[in-house]
Amino acid sequence: xxxxxxxNPFRSLYGRIFLWFWLTTIVMIAGSAWVVHxxxxxxxxxxxxxxxxxxxYRARDAILRSNGRPERGPLSERLRRxxxxxxxxxxxxxxxxxxxxxxxxxxxxxxxxxxxxxxxSTNPLRIVTPFGEFSGPLTLKLKQKDYLMFVGDARPxxxxxxxxxxxxxxxxxxxxxxxxxxxxxxxxxxxxPIKQLQAATKSMADGELSTRVGSASYRSDEIGQLGLDFNHxxxxxxxxxxxxxRLLGDISHELRTPLTRMQLxxxxxxxxxxxxxxxxxxxxxxxxxxxxxxxxxxxxxxLMLSRLDSNVRVSQKQEMSFDTLLTGLLADCEFEAxxxxxxxxxxxxxxxxxxxxxxxxxxGIENVLRNAVxxxxxxxxFELKIEENxxxxxxxxxxxxxxxxxxxxIFQPFYRVSCARxxxxxxxxxxxxxxxxxxxxxxxxIVAHNQVKGGLCVHISLPTVS
Numbered sequence: 001x002x003x004x005x006x007x008n009p010f011r012s013l014y015g016r017i018f019l020w021f022w023l024t025t026i027v028m029i030a031g032s033a034w035v036v037h038x039x040x041x042x043x044x045x046x047x048x049x050x051x052x053x054x055x056x057y058r059a060r061d062a063i064l065r066s067n068g069r070p071e072r073g074p075l076s077e078r079l080r081r082x083x084x085x086x087x088x089x090x091x092x093x094x095x096x097x098x099x100x101x102x103x104x105x106x107x108x109x110x111x112x113x114x115x116x117x118x119x120x121s122t123n124p125l126r127i128v129t130p131f132g133e134f135s136g137p138l139t140l141k142l143k144q145k146d147y148l149m150f151v152g153d154a155r156p157x158x159x160x161x162x163x164x165x166x167x168x169x170x171x172x173x174x175x176x177x178x179x180x181x182x183x184x185x186x187x188x189x190x191x192x193p194i195k196q197l198q199a200a201t202k203s204m205a206d207g208e209l210s211t212r213v214g215s216a217s218y219r220s221d222e223i224g225q226l227g228l229d230f231n232h233x234x235x236x237x238x239x240x241x242x243x244x245x246r247l248l249g250d251i252s253h254e255l256r257t258p259l260t261r262m263q264l265x266x267x268x269x270x271x272x273x274x275x276x277x278x279x280x281x282x283x284x285x286x287x288x289x290x291x292x293x294x295x296x297x298x299x300x301x302x303l304m305l306s307r308l309d310s311n312v313r314v315s316q317k318q319e320m321s322f323d324t325l326l327t328g329l330l331a332d333c334e335f336e337a338x339x340x341x342x343x344x345x346x347x348x349x350x351x352x353x354x355x356x357x358x359x360x361x362x363x364g365i366e367n368v369l370r371n372a373v374x375x376x377x378x379x380x381x382f383e384l385k386i387e388e389n390x391x392x393x394x395x396x397x398x399x400x401x402x403x404x405x406x407x408x409x410i411f412q413p414f415y416r417v418s419c420a421r422x423x424x425x426x427x428x429x430x431x432x433x434x435x436x437x438x439x440x441x442x443x444x445x446i447v448a449h450n451q452v453k454g455g456l457c458v459h460i461s462l463p464t465v466s
Contacts, residue, residue: 016221020186024179031175043114046126052135056124059090059151060138075142079103089132091115092140093148101147115150127152192216193223197230209238258295262288316357317442319465322384322391323351325358329366330382337373337380344373348384352391353465356442361462364438365393367431368446368458372397376455389466396457401450410448411436 048056063082079090080103090103093115100112114129118137127134127150134152141147193216203211212234217227265288330346337344354361372380376397383394402410411432439446444462451457 016189017186020182024182027182028175028179031178043111044128045114045118046128048124048126048135052126053124055088056135056138056149056151059086059088060140060149062086063090063140063142063149075101088151089134089154091134091136091150091152092142093119093137093150095119095146095148115148119148190223193219193227197223197227200230200234204234204237209234209241258292262292316360317355318358319353319355320358321351321353322348325354325356325362326365326384329362329369333366333369333373333380336370337376340373341378342373342376343379345379345381347382350386352386354391354442354462355465356462360438361442364435365395365460367435368395368460371431372399372456372458375399386464389464391460391462391464393460393462394457395460396451396455398453398455401454401456402448404450407448407450411446 063079066078066082075092079092079101082090082103088103092101093099094101098116098119100115111129111131114127115134115137118125118127121137124136124138127136132152132154134150136150136152137148139146140149193213196213196216200211200213212231213227217224217231219227265285269285269288326348330344334344334346369380369382372395376399379398381394381396383392383396385392436446439460439462442462444460446458446460448456448458
């Protein structure tokens with residue numbers, strides 16, 4: 001069933017345009033053919049059959065017999081009653097004044113020419129007209145007047161017959177009106193969503209980042225897909241710009257603290273130098289150096305985060321093994337853990353290759369691993385498993401973990417868990433954000449959850465080279 005849905009031409013803008021214009025062309029061709037047929041169509045004379053000839057003579061004899069009876073009204077009334085009784089239409093042509101007397105509800109024929117043309121005819125014929133089929137004529141003498149008699153069946157006048165019998169310009173105008181209506185519908189169905197896209201684009205240009213395309217994005221054709229793409233683009237732009245604003249605000253906030261400390265240290269150094277000489281300003285200069293290094297590290301991390309958001313380093317990817325990627329990193333982290341009286345347990349089931357930017361991916365994993373070493377009580381576990389062309393990395397610590405309400409925010413820039421981290425021990429909150437961006441650049445995923453026995457566990461999934 002889904003295959004037939006995809007073959008539906010109305011799901012495609014091309015299919016809709018094609019079918020609408022094709023239908024318009026068909027209507028125009030059919031209308032033109034009808035006009036030509038109407039202009040060329042007329043009455044036809046054909047040989048009469050024996051059955052029709054017999055009915056014609058029987059009708060004449062019946063009329064002659066009824067004429068010999070006592071007077072019962074005018075001739076037209078008697079013909080009407082005769083036509084109702086015999087279920088046929090009788091037409092008498094008065095040869096003196098060429099006047100037609102018709103039985104039945106019709107008071108006047110739409111075209112008298114087919115009958116008037118047979119005044120001089122000597123043999124009965126079959127007369128096929130747009131308004132019925134008749135046979136005749138036969139001569140008939142009533143009340144000392146000579147008539148020509150025709151009998152047959154008259155068809156009721158319907159709208160198509162009235163239209164076809166009318167002036168050709170009316171029919172042509174009707175066809176043009178129908179064609180214009182069809183073209184107007186397709187034009188409206190195309191222009192309306194395009195105007196919505198135009199208005200949304202203008203609104204976005206005016207700074208309304210929350211603008212989205214409405215009903216145009218619900219269509220199933222190319223315009224609907226364009227509307228969806230526009231909405232996705234608008235969401236991405238809004239997210240990026242809001243992220244930049246938030247990043248600038250966070251950077252301003254984070255840089256204010258080391259700058260304040262540096263200013264304070266400079267003031268102390270100047271005061272000590274004026275009072276006690278240059279030898280006593282060493283402590284203040286040490287503080288200034290520490291804050292300068294912290295600012296330099298922060299700026300480097302912000303630059304790295306900016307490059308990751310703009311995908312600057314994607315072109316530096318190459319195929320390498322996890323052994324090459326992790327050997328040096330795990331050795332450094334193990335040494336760091338030992339210096340803090342902690343242990344790093346490494347469990348690697350098997351090796352695999354990955355298409356990656358080595359420095360970038362190593363930096364991302366290192367941020368997670370050093371974060372675990374910093375907040376572990378005694379032990380950090382690093383596990384690597386290869387499952388169905390995916391590398392599954394788990395980095396778990398036995399620390400106090402993170403409140404559940406904060407788990408969804410720890411990969412945001414400058415986010416810190418207040419109960420576990422501060423500016424002195426917890427950095428500036430960019431390490432996990434960089435790790436998240438680095439994993440995303442390699443089409444991987446990173447999630448964090450608390451362990452049942454305590455501590456945080458970060459799970460990283462990365463595609464391997466098959």
